[in-house]
Amino acid sequence: xxxxxxxxxxxxxxxxxxxxxxxxxxxxxxxxxxxxxxxxxxxxxxxxxxxxxxxxxxxxxxxxxxxxxxxxxxxxxxxxxxxxxxxxxxxxxxxxxxxxxxxxxxxxxxxxxxxxxxxxxxxxxxxxxxxxxxxxxxxxxxxxxxxxxxxxxxxxxxxxxxxxxxxxxxxxxxxxxxxx
Amino acid sequence: xxxxxxxxxxxxxxxxxxxxxxxxxxxxxxxxxxxxxxxxxxxxxxxxxxxxxxxxxxxxxxxxxxxxxxxxxxxxxxxxxxxxxxxxxxxxxxxxxxxxxxxxxxxxxxxxxxxxxxxxxxxxxxxxxxxxxxxxxxxxxxxxxxxxxxxxxxxxxxxxxxxxxxxxxxxxxxxxxxxxxxxxxxxxxxxxxxxxxxxxxxxxxxxxxxxxxxxxxxxxxxxxxxxxxxxxxxxxxxxxxxxxxxxxxxxxxxxxxxxxxxxxxxxxxxxxxxxxxxxxxxxxxxxxxxxxxxxxxxxxxxxxxxxxxxxxxxxxxxxxxxxxxxxxxxxxxxxxxxxxxxxxxxxxxxxxxxxxxxxxxxxxxxxxxxxxxxxxxxxxxxxxxxxxxxxxxxxxxxxxxxxxxxxxxxxxxxxxxxxxxxxxxxxxxxxxxxxxxxxxxxxxxxxxxxxxxxxxxxxxxxxxxxxxxxxxxxxxxxxxxxxxxxxxxxxxxxxxxxxxxxxxxxxxxxxxxxxxxxxxxxxxxxxxxxxxxxxxxxxxxxxxxxxxxxxxxxxxxxxxxxxxxxxxxxxxxxxxxxxxxxxxxxxxxxxxxxxxxxxxxxxxxxxxxxxxxxxxxxxxxxxxxxxxxxxxxxxxxxxxxxx
Numbered sequence: 001x002x003x004x005x006x007x008x009x010x011x012x013x014x015x016x017x018x019x020x021x022x023x024x025x026x027x028x029x030x031x032x033x034x035x036x037x038x039x040x041x042x043x044x045x046x047x048x049x050x051x052x053x054x055x056x057x058x059x060x061x062x063x064x065x066x067x068x069x070x071x072x073x074x075x076x077x078x079x080x081x082x083x084x085x086x087x088x089x090x091x092x093x094x095x096x097x098x099x100x101x102x103x104x105x106x107x108x109x110x111x112x113x114x115x116x117x118x119x120x121x122x123x124x125x126x127x128x129x130x131x132x133x134x135x136x137x138x139x140x141x142x143x144x145x146x147x148x149x150x151x152x153x154x155x156x157x158x159x160x161x162x163x164x165x166x167x168x169x170x171x172x173x174x175x176x177x178x179x180x
Numbered sequence: 181x182x183x184x185x186x187x188x189x190x191x192x193x194x195x196x197x198x199x200x201x202x203x204x205x206x207x208x209x210x211x212x213x214x215x216x217x218x219x220x221x222x223x224x225x226x227x228x229x230x231x232x233x234x235x236x237x238x239x240x241x242x243x244x245x246x247x248x249x250x251x252x253x254x255x256x257x258x259x260x261x262x263x264x265x266x267x268x269x270x271x272x273x274x275x276x277x278x279x280x281x282x283x284x285x286x287x288x289x290x291x292x293x294x295x296x297x298x299x300x301x302x303x304x305x306x307x308x309x310x311x312x313x314x315x316x317x318x319x320x321x322x323x324x325x326x327x328x329x330x331x332x333x334x335x336x337x338x339x340x341x342x343x344x345x346x347x348x349x350x351x352x353x354x355x356x357x358x359x360x361x362x363x364x365x366x367x368x369x370x371x372x373x374x375x376x377x378x379x380x381x382x383x384x385x386x387x388x389x390x391x392x393x394x395x396x397x398x399x400x401x402x403x404x405x406x407x408x409x410x411x412x413x414x415x416x417x418x419x420x421x422x423x424x425x426x427x428x429x430x431x432x433x434x435x436x437x438x439x440x441x442x443x444x445x446x447x448x449x450x451x452x453x454x455x456x457x458x459x460x461x462x463x464x465x466x467x468x469x470x471x472x473x474x475x476x477x478x479x480x481x482x483x484x485x486x487x488x489x490x491x492x493x494x495x496x497x498x499x500x501x502x503x504x505x506x507x508x509x510x511x512x513x514x515x516x517x518x519x520x521x522x523x524x525x526x527x528x529x530x531x532x533x534x535x536x537x538x539x540x541x542x543x544x545x546x547x548x549x550x551x552x553x554x555x556x557x558x559x560x561x562x563x564x565x566x567x568x569x570x571x572x573x574x575x576x577x578x579x580x581x582x583x584x585x586x587x588x589x590x591x592x593x594x595x596x597x598x599x600x601x602x603x604x605x606x607x608x609x610x611x612x613x614x615x616x617x618x619x620x621x622x623x624x625x626x627x628x629x630x631x632x633x634x635x636x637x638x639x640x641x642x643x644x645x646x647x648x649x650x651x652x653x654x655x656x657x658x659x660x661x662x663x664x665x666x667x668x669x670x671x672x673x674x675x676x677x678x679x680x681x682x683x684x685x686x687x688x689x690x691x692x693x694x695x696x697x698x699x700x701x702x703x704x705x706x707x708x709x710x711x712x713x714x715x716x717x718x719x720x721x722x723x724x725x726x727x728x729x730x731x732x733x734x735x736x737x738x739x740x741x742x743x744x745x746x747x748x749x750x751x752x753x754x755x756x757x758x759x760x761x762x763x764x765x766x767x768x769x770x771x772x773x774x775x776x777x778x779x780x781x782x783x784x785x786x787x788x789x790x791x792x793x794x795x796x797x798x799x800x801x802x803x804x805x806x807x808x809x810x811x812x813x814x815x816x817x818x819x820x821x822x823x
Contacts, residue, residue: 026347026348027346027347027348028347030348064199065199065203067203068199068202068203069199071202072195072202075195076192076195079188079191079192083185083188097187097191098185098186098187098188098191099187100187101187101188101190101191102186102187102190103187104187104190105186105187105189105190112189115189115193116193116195116196117196119190119193119194119196120193120194120196120197120198123194123197123201124197124198124201128204131201131204131205132204132205133205134205135194135197135201135202135204135205136205136206136207138190138191138194139194139197139202139205140202140205140206140207142207146207147207150207
């Protein structure tokens with residue numbers, strides 16, 4: 001079933017919409033949550049919360065890409081769960097990518113909208129290959145090894161390129177008045 | 181604040197990225213993008229050592245057990261499959277064995293150093309997903325519960341089902357959930373069984389998996405029905421032997437063949453007696469594979485292949501033959517490509533000489549059309565054997581498996597298998613549903629013809645006239661109609677649905693088929709062997725009973741004449757294509773392009789005859805159809821009456 005057909009089901013308040021969404025994107029969302037939480041039961045719960053979130057937000061929302069919409073919701077919910085579960089713990093989940101990003105985090109409030117806009121502009125301005133690596137690592141939470149395999153690179157090469165992108169991000173933010 | 185928490189705002193800030201950049205960064209095989217077990221072993225030496233030790237011990241234990249004649253613990257199986265020593269994990273179905281590919285694993289506990297192992301992945305191996313020729317078992321969806329797993333001495337855990345793209349579908353504690361999860365859908369799937377690992381360093385699970393090629397094999401499609409127009413054998417429904425499955429794999433665009441029985445057709449002769457279902461026909465009958473429209477062929481012992489029109493083989497000499505029958509089943513559509521599976525069956529056909537050795541005048545028992553079909557839809561002089569739909573359980577212990585619509589309806593492209601009743605919109609209340617086994621029919625449901633939407637329902641057919649009357653054009657058009665019947669086979673209990681296509685038209689097209697002899701007029705029994713759907717242009721083959729069966733069932737009207745009475749038959753409004761005349765014992769007295777064979781057969785010969793007229797109807801339901809009319813001609817002995 002196409003995205004627009006599924007969205008139409010949501011607008012018709014037809015519960016088949018959830019079933020179709022699960023069928024289309026269940027595995028995708030589950031794997032995304034697994035990368036963040038590294039716990040299957042938590043991830044499944046997170047995906048279920050995603051369906052509830054989609055049900056409650058469509059309508060009025062009418063996303064252009066249902067795939068991206070459900071992924072974004074899953075990601076947010078999974079991050080909330082991660083914060084709840086892992087305060088102060090090191091785990092084999094999204095912790096490592098977060099620690100890497102901490103190198104670039106300026107001294108500002110967590111919900112600085114200007115910062116979000118700058119980050120977006122930075123990512124959009126990256127070379128496509130670098131952008132895929134950056135977004136893959138810090139949006140999807142992919143393991144370095146997984147991206148290395150997918151893109152035919154060594155793990156060292158991926159790590160090195162990610163490091164260079166982060167250094168460029170630091171410079172970019174510093175040039176725009178943030179102190180990293 | 182930890183470093184990870186410090187980086188969280190940036191991680192969240194990426195939410196503002198346009199969707200296109202998020203999508204472009206997705207890795208192609210999302211659920212399986214994790215490093216392989218081998219990668220992990222290489223990067224975690226202690227894990228390699230521990231797992232290697234456990235695997236080695238498992239193999240040793242298995243070898244010891246195998247040596248004692250005992251297999252490892254299995255799932256849903258009673259007999260221990262024979263597994264080679266170098267492949268301790270295998271899936272087994274019948275005589276098929278597929279050695280499992282080791283999948284991803286994860287740890288749920290802490291490692292010896294107090295840290296969680298950097299484990300990820302959740303069950304399906306990338307290796308399995310991308311292998312050009314992965315270990316595979318081919319089976320019907322409803323047989324998937326009979327899969328067995330040999331765990332090499334280890335206790336199997338959760339079973340997971342994945343689709344052709346490696347996306348997770350469903351899981352269960354054993355294989356029993358598979359038929360319900362597959363819902364009779366043919367296609368490519370993967371199934372994995374989790375194996376628990378516990379070492380001093382930590383604990384977790386990994387998965388052993390294979391590919392499943394599933395063909396729908398619905399209840400009706402694996403029954404081959406053969407009918408002989410001779411009287412020796414009634415229409416026979418049998419379960420032929422499945423010999424091969426060829427499936428289109430939409431993922432990599434290649435065809436996958438699986439010879440379930442590795443013998444070519446001619447090799448079957450050596451073992452046909454014990455393995456193949458057989459049907460006997462008389463030589464002077466015609467042999468019809470009722471699922472017309474599919475491919476089939478007949479070969480004799482010398483390898484001579486006979487081909488025939490879909491209407492049947494009428495020229496086979498007496499002897500024994502093998503009938504090879506293939507049909508293509510459409511599955512789901514993925515990525516714009518439709519998975520299809522071609523399945524081939526064999527049965528044995530014994531054609532006798534056709535000489536009638538019985539005492540003259542003795543009537544053989546006539547076939548019972550409901551012998552193998554306990555359910556029948558009847559409308560006036562039409563009958564339709566319904567398709568059997570899916571079962572859903574009511575015992576609360578098994579998962580439901582569908583909403584009751586037969587696969588053939590859901591897979592609407594295969595319209596040729598839909599039995600059809602053609603009813604007059606104003607007379608639809610004459611529809612009946614016959615049950616042989618004493619069950620009480622349940623809810624009646626009316627669907628759109630493709631089964632996609634239920635339109636109305638009721639406790640019997642009485643809702644139909646009112647519903648149709650409210651629709652545009654009096655409800656004319658095509659529908660699918662189902663009736664619930666109770667079902668209990670000892671394993672499942674619940675409801676089965678029996679369904680037909682219901683074509684609703686206006687008026688009574690049968691009027692023009694009146695047959696007249698002199699001033700006597702009768703309306704013969706009329707049915708259609710195929711018709712061209714007016715809206716779609718698709719020709720639909722219909723299942724029809726043999727004329728003799730119709731006679732036995734009392735469907736044929738009787739026209740009585742004296743043996744000395746001049747006879748001149750006329751049929752109104754139709755162009756006669758051919759006429760055949762039979763005795764009620766099945767003897768064919770002749771055929772011709774007009775009624776001359778009837779005159780030749782009955783003139784001066786008192787007796788009871790069946791007359792069958794074949795014609796075309798170019799006005800039927802706005803399309804065209806092949807029409808069969810039949811009636812009984814009772815020729816009374818005028819000489820005896822005169823004495």
